[in-house]
Amino acid sequence: MILTELLNKLPSITILFAFFVGTIIGSFLNVVVYRLPLMLQESWSEYAADALRTSGFMDYAGIISRDNNINKNLTLAYPRSHCPTCKRTLKSYHLLPLVSFIALKGKCEFCKSAINFRYPAIEFICGVLTSYVIYRYQFTWMTVGCCFFIWILICLSFIDIEKKILPDFLTILLLWSGIIFNLNAMFVSLEESVIGAIFGYLFLWAIATIFKLVTRKDGMGQGDVKLFAALGAWVGWSSLPILLVLASCAGIFGGCIQILRKSTKTQSIAFGPYLASAGFIALLWGNEIKNLILR
Numbered sequence: 001m002i003l004t005e006l007l008n009k010l011p012s013i014t015i016l017f018a019f020f021v022g023t024i025i026g027s028f029l030n031v032v033v034y035r036l037p038l039m040l041q042e043s044w045s046e047y048a049a050d051a052l053r054t055s056g057f058m059d060y061a062g063i064i065s066r067d068n069n070i071n072k073n074l075t076l077a078y079p080r081s082h083c084p085t086c087k088r089t090l091k092s093y094h095l096l097p098l099v100s101f102i103a104l105k106g107k108c109e110f111c112k113s114a115i116n117f118r119y120p121a122i123e124f125i126c127g128v129l130t131s132y133v134i135y136r137y138q139f140t141w142m143t144v145g146c147c148f149f150i151w152i153l154i155c156l157s158f159i160d161i162e163k164k165i166l167p168d169f170l171t172i173l174l175l176w177s178g179i180i181f182n183l184n185a186m187f188v189s190l191e192e193s194v195i196g197a198i199f200g201y202l203f204l205w206a207i208a209t210i211f212k213l214v215t216r217k218d219g220m221g222q223g224d225v226k227l228f229a230a231l232g233a234w235v236g237w238s239s240l241p242i243l244l245v246l247a248s249c250a251g252i253f254g255g256c257i258q259i260l261r262k263s264t265k266t267q268s269i270a271f272g273p274y275l276a277s278a279g280f281i282a283l284l285w286g287n288e289i290k291n292l293i294l295r
């Protein structure tokens with residue numbers, strides 16, 4: 001293959017190019033992270049308004065529909081990217097990943113409001129991880145699978161950080177794609193993958209249910225349960241214990257930092273990013289970690 005030859009002959013240039021492509025993908029992931037929750041909010045509000053209308057509460061239904069009008073017709077492609085503060089449409093050079101943020105010194109060119117740091121962060125993370133995956137698996141189907149896996153996880157992590165939700169659209173997509181990519185045992189056998197999804201769901205669901213029965217509080221969102229099941233479909237059931245230990249340790253550490261900084265006491269902590277990071281480690285280094293433990 002030409003691309004593989006290029007990677008072997010000019011590794012640094014190919015990796016740099018992969019990083020650049022990764023930042024462009026990251027730029028699109030930013031659109032997903034910003035717009036998907038708004039699109040969901042719009043459809044949920046419409047659903048609530050319909051329910052109120054059916055129950056005879058026309059006034060309340062009207063208020064919801066009116067407030068909801070702002071995000072009507074919003075899709076991932078329409079309207080064109082704009083500044084969330086002044087609503088002016090961005091110029092094409094504003095869309096250059098990383099470069100535009102640096103050139104504009106992190107501020108909107110029109111209204112000078114600060115650009116959310118999430119934009120360069122996602123572009124950079126996506127660039128680094130995409131180029132690493134290409135370096136590791138070269139130009140193979142494993143790269144395609146692994147890139148798809150990390151791109152969805154980046155979206156889920158940042159949506160969870162900002163909105164404290166893990167949309168079904170992404171978790172279920174991740175679950176089915178995990179099973180599909182493992183049909184020919186790409187990362188784990190199909191059996192490992194399917195049992196991983198079932199075991200992952202049932203295990204976290206049981207923990208969440210027991211926690212709720214004992215404390216009468218929601219300790220864990222259903223989104224975390226579905227994400228864990230989806231990760232099980234990718235890494236297989238045998239890597240799930242390692243994944244959960246890693247995510248829990250990182251979650252406890254992150255939670256302590258958040259409490260020490262007094263940024264939250266009553267607010268819930270987003271567990272999705274910890275599960276996602278642990279899932280990434282388990283997919284790429286799960287076997288090495290398992291061998292190390294067995295030794």
Ligand SMILES: [Zn+2]
Pocket residue numbers: 083084085086087088108109110111112113
């Ligand atoms: Zn602006």
